[in-house]
Amino acid sequence: MTLKMDREDLTAFLASHFPQVADDFAIEAVKPFEIAVRLHVGDKNLRPGGTVSGPSMFSLADVCMYLAVLAMIGPEALAVTTNCSIDFMRKPRAGADLIGTGRVLKLGKALAVGDVMIHSDGMDPPVARAGLTYSIPPRR
Amino acid sequence: MTLKMDREDLTAFLASHFPQVADDFAIEAVKPFEIAVRLHVGDKNLRPGGTVSGPSMFSLADVCMYLAVLAMIGPEALAVTTNCSIDFMRKPRAGADLIGTGRVLKLGKALAVGDVMIHSDGMDPPVARAGLTYSIPPRR
Amino acid sequence: MTLKMDREDLTAFLASHFPQVADDFAIEAVKPFEIAVRLHVGDKNLRPGGTVSGPSMFSLADVCMYLAVLAMIGPEALAVTTNCSIDFMRKPRAGADLIGTGRVLKLGKALAVGDVMIHSDGMDPPVARAGLTYSIPPRR
């Protein structure tokens, strides 16, 4: 399968459909069934002690998977997250962005399933991992 | 078991330790092993179509469980979320707050486990549910 | 909504479609969106120390949800589990059956979502809880 949306397409889609959060994310790379997305960590993502909040990590996992699915099926589909199971394993490094790398493991007609590994930029052991399921509505 | 922190204690704790998000939440009620927390839904929580974002629902589930655990063990403990599995079931109602009701199902020395049901204020069927695990560090 | 299959229907369905495991389970009660199922704990379910194995608890959660969904949609549908997130909280009591109580929280056209609480028969605090998602294939 080939990409229906490349890095530029996905970036433009994010800016037009999710203007409230588009600036927080940068798509680093995308290829069939795989994506890497950077979360620019700013003050609003931090918690006492300089760590990154759980909701920020969740949102990175969710964006990763969403864009990886869109890259394969195109912008017309309105995929919605139905399940996310996320393990928080280590404290993210203070002052570092987060990088999420997502894989689409199944791309069915009605459901897409994948996982995302999250690292602090420049740190080897992962800080979190998530499995996500998306529901893909029937095409009209 | 009795509460080590009541509604006022938890509200003050949230304001002093999490000033960035404290205004988003209001503790509606707390009793042993149970809590209800309101998320004041504002522009930053919304997504196109008037629905509430996934990360907003995640953060409500996380805050519910965190405060329900603190209510039982007191403010000195630094509990961290280790796992959250969340099912998104229905689109939240536009213009309504979200109410999370949490239960602590296990309160061990090292781990606390519970679940949270999320409703749009005034709507009967739940919009999301989550199971969460917290790691409770050993007391010094 | 009313039940499309009652306790007798579900018991007969289990016996005819899943003969390998039907004897392990007894449906205690079923009503719209709710079910209670007993797992007859035998030698094959036990682990050293007299506790019940994780796979046995998983299978009880899975059967609970499956039958609760079938009760609502009828036997013609071939629902398959797509996700299960299970928390193991306490050691089940040696020599006691397990009782699973399931709730269907969402019954959509394509997906059903619910949760199951598992108790050792006669013991109050739950031993496990699970959230499950089922995919319901389109009717022909």
Added chain:
Amino acid sequence: MTLKMDREDLTAFLASHFPQVADDFAIEAVKPFEIAVRLHVGDKNLRPGGTVSGPSMFSLADVCMYLAVLAMIGPEALAVTTNCSIDFMRKPRAGADLIGTGRVLKLGKALAVGDVMIHSDGMDPPVARAGLTYSIPPRR
């Protein structure tokens, strides 16, 4: 880190501690933080249509992670599964064994976290994936 238990040690441990299920599994390979385990699929694992049951896949994921953790910490530790979130993605191939490949992503003092990918032997796309958390009791 080096292995505290190799393939032979783990096989012997399984046979002595879990005689009821030891014959179902074969450890294919183990190295630090990684393992591959085969489930010999037999009649008791099958479901109508020739597919492998969900509990069989769950038990493979659980055994994978358990043995991968033991390989790192040694046989004296009594690790217990506290959470498993499993996605069932495709129907396993009839008549083929299942191969689980597990990774330990975090090995802390109190908690170990990892994930497992499950394939039908000789089939490329995975049939299931799971994230698991283990609680490691304090050493005496």
